[in-house]
Amino acid sequence: MKKLLAVLVLAAGVGPALAADVVGNPKAAQSKIEMCIGCHGIPGYKASFPEVYQVPMIGGQSAKYIESALHAYKKGDRKHPSMRGIATSLSDQDIADVAAYYSQQNGQSRK
Numbered sequence: 001m002k003k004l005l006a007v008l009v010l011a012a013g014v015g016p017a018l019a020a021d022v023v024g025n026p027k028a029a030q031s032k033i034e035m036c037i038g039c040h041g042i043p044g045y046k047a048s049f050p051e052v053y054q055v056p057m058i059g060g061q062s063a064k065y066i067e068s069a070l071h072a073y074k075k076g077d078r079k080h081p082s083m084r085g086i087a088t089s090l091s092d093q094d095i096a097d098v099a100a101y102y103s104q105q106n107g108q109s110r111k
């Protein structure tokens, strides 16, 4: 698990930190969501750790919700250690992109 997180942090940590007016681009998210798939299943993928984690389905949730959840993990308002590790490695642009991407997934959403 530690190793997985280290890889994730390395993979994501290189993104540039961007400032205001961040607009999510679902296409740009393709490479970024690879690290989410192992835990959050998306249609066509199976969650890797179903027995270990209670992982919420994020596909189909609103972009605003996903975005604010990720910012909350980043700031520490939400405490889950795995998600905090992930969120702190994402730039604001990354967060906007993955939120835009996941909000368009609806195959297994819990709308």
Ligand code: HEC
Residues within 6 Å of the ligand: 032, 033, 035, 036, 037, 038, 039, 040, 053, 054, 055, 056, 057, 058, 065, 066, 067, 069, 070, 078, 079, 080, 082, 083, 086, 090, 098, 099
């Ligand atoms: C190591 C496994 C793991 C990885 C990788 C992971 N997540 Fe999560 N995620 C979780 C778990 C477990 C929760 C539930 C945490 C909690 O209870 O607060 C969660 C919660 C969330 C939530 C809040 C959902 C809700 O309904 O409140 C969002 C949004 C989210 N993750 C997005 C992402 C994104 C985007 C990525 C990829 C950049 C990602 N996660 C990668 C395990 C993971």
